[in-house]
């Protein structure tokens with residue numbers, strides 16, 4: 001049977017209230033909805049950034065394809081120009097006929113290649129528009145994500161400040177408490193979900209919220225004031241008379 005000064009038993013309830021508050025702040029810190037907002041925006045940002053990379057690759061591939069198509073057209077055009085120059089310079093009838101038919105073939109070839117060039121240009125234009133849209137969406141999400149991250153940081157800083165106040169107050173309230181009582185409190189608190197001490201109100205333990213049986217209550221009430229008593233149900237330290245004026 002351990003004993004502790006009655007005042008220490010009562011003060012332990014205040015320490016418990018501060019420990020409970022600290023646990024609530026820690027819970028709020030861990031479960032704050034701003035974490036979720038930041039995580040969702042970060043995930044959307046990663047998706048859209050990857051889409052931007054894909055789109056940029058497509059655009060650069062198409063730019064290369066367009067350069068190639070332009071070179072193809074240019075090659076046929078310069079060949080046709082050379083043929084035309086030879087024809088204009090006055091070729092013999094046989095050569096003239098060959099050159100004329102080659103020029104016709106080159107004209108058809110050029111038309112076909114210009115069609116390819118045009119088609120590539122159209123695709124490039126569509127992809128450039130898509131890339132611009134994606135880039136602007138990325139910038140929007142980035143801005144939202146940064147704002148949400150700043151908001152989260154602010155919320156956490158506020159909670160940290162509250163936690164620091166609670167720690168300071170707890171330190172002050174716990175100073176000089178009976179060491180045996182504190183050791184018991186810490187042990188029970190670790191076993192009982194963070195609550196090591198509770199008030200006895202009437203017959204009810206405020207720790208487990210159960211009504212104790214009358215003989216236990218009689219036993220507890222009959223025990224010397226300085227004796228540290230425990231709840232029969234949850235084994236928490238019970239503080240008597242916390243509800244009565246002292």
Ligand SMILES: [Zn+2]
Nearest residue numbers: 205208231234
């Ligand atoms: Zn209890």
